[in-house]
Amino acid sequence: MGAGAKHKLVFVDRLLATLVHLRHGATHDVLACWFGIDRSTSTRAIGEVRPLLSERGCTIGPGVRLHSLAEVVDYLGASGQTGIIDGTEIRGRRPAAGRKNREKFISGKNEQNAVKSMVVTDAIGRLLFCSPAQPASCADITHARQLGLVTLLADGPVVEILADAGYQGLGAQTGGRVVTPPHRKFKKNAPDWYEKMHERQRKAHSSRRIHVEHGIAHLKNWRALARHHGRREHMTDTIQAIAGLLSHQQTTILMADQRM
Structure with missing residues (x-):
C-alpha cells in the first residue's frame, strides 16, 4: 500500500474518465486532453476503476446486488419471478495473424470476429446478470451449460426461464424449467391448422x-x-461494469415509479 507512482487524478476524476470511456467510447488520448494529463495516466485510471465497477454486480434493490448466476437463480426462486436468457455478440478486433485458436473468435451467425456473453433479465427486462465473455464460436446452449445453468436449475428452486430456440434441449435437462419455442412436428406438408397453431404459440x-x-x-x-476496439482481455470487465451501472439505473427508475 502506498507504493508506485502517485496518482495525478483524484478518484472522482478517475471514475468520471472511466464512465465517459464506457458510455461514449472516448479514446484514452481524448480523455488525456480533457483532463490535462498524459495518455498513460488515463490508461492507468481506466485500468484501475473498470475492475472495481465490474465487481459491483447488478443492483436489484438498495444495497442488494447479484454477483453470480447462482445468486440470480436463488433470487428468481425466492421472488417467484420469471427469468429470461439470451446470448449477445460484441464485435471486436481481429486476432493477430498466426495466433493460436484464432478461428474461435469468428461468429458462425455473422461471420465476424466477436465475443459472446449470456444475459439474464427478469420479466420486465431489468438486467440481473451478464456472464464473462467467451469466443463467439461457442454455441448459446454450450455456453449456458459451461456456466452451470443446468445444475443450478436442476438442484435449485423452481424457476421458469424463458429462452429462444438456441437453447432447445435444456428443458429436458432441467425438468421443464427452461421454456423454449415449440418444436415443429411436421417438416414438410404440414396441415393448415398446425401451421396456424404453431405460429400462434411461437408468437x-x-x-x-x-x-x-x-x-x-x-x-x-x-x-x-x-463495437469493442480494445483488448479482448478487458471484455469481461467492460461487459459486467456496464451491466452493473445499467442495472443500478433501471432499479432507481423502477423504485421512483413505484413511489409515485
Missing part, C-alpha cells in the same frame, strides 16, 4: 421473452459495447 412465446432483447439493446447503447 406468444416471443412476446414473453422480448424484454431480454430490450435489455440487450440498452447494453449496446453504451459505445464500448457497440
Whole structure:
C-alpha cells in the first residue's frame, strides 16, 4: 500500500474518465486532453476503476446486488419471478495473424470476429446478470451449460426461464424449467391448422421473452459495447461494469415509479 507512482487524478476524476470511456467510447488520448494529463495516466485510471465497477454486480434493490448466476437463480426462486436468457455478440478486433485458436473468435451467425456473453433479465427486462465473455464460436446452449445453468436449475428452486430456440434441449435437462419455442412436428406438408397453431404459440412465446432483447439493446447503447476496439482481455470487465451501472439505473427508475 502506498507504493508506485502517485496518482495525478483524484478518484472522482478517475471514475468520471472511466464512465465517459464506457458510455461514449472516448479514446484514452481524448480523455488525456480533457483532463490535462498524459495518455498513460488515463490508461492507468481506466485500468484501475473498470475492475472495481465490474465487481459491483447488478443492483436489484438498495444495497442488494447479484454477483453470480447462482445468486440470480436463488433470487428468481425466492421472488417467484420469471427469468429470461439470451446470448449477445460484441464485435471486436481481429486476432493477430498466426495466433493460436484464432478461428474461435469468428461468429458462425455473422461471420465476424466477436465475443459472446449470456444475459439474464427478469420479466420486465431489468438486467440481473451478464456472464464473462467467451469466443463467439461457442454455441448459446454450450455456453449456458459451461456456466452451470443446468445444475443450478436442476438442484435449485423452481424457476421458469424463458429462452429462444438456441437453447432447445435444456428443458429436458432441467425438468421443464427452461421454456423454449415449440418444436415443429411436421417438416414438410404440414396441415393448415398446425401451421396456424404453431405460429400462434411461437408468437406468444416471443412476446414473453422480448424484454431480454430490450435489455440487450440498452447494453449496446453504451459505445464500448457497440463495437469493442480494445483488448479482448478487458471484455469481461467492460461487459459486467456496464451491466452493473445499467442495472443500478433501471432499479432507481423502477423504485421512483413505484413511489409515485
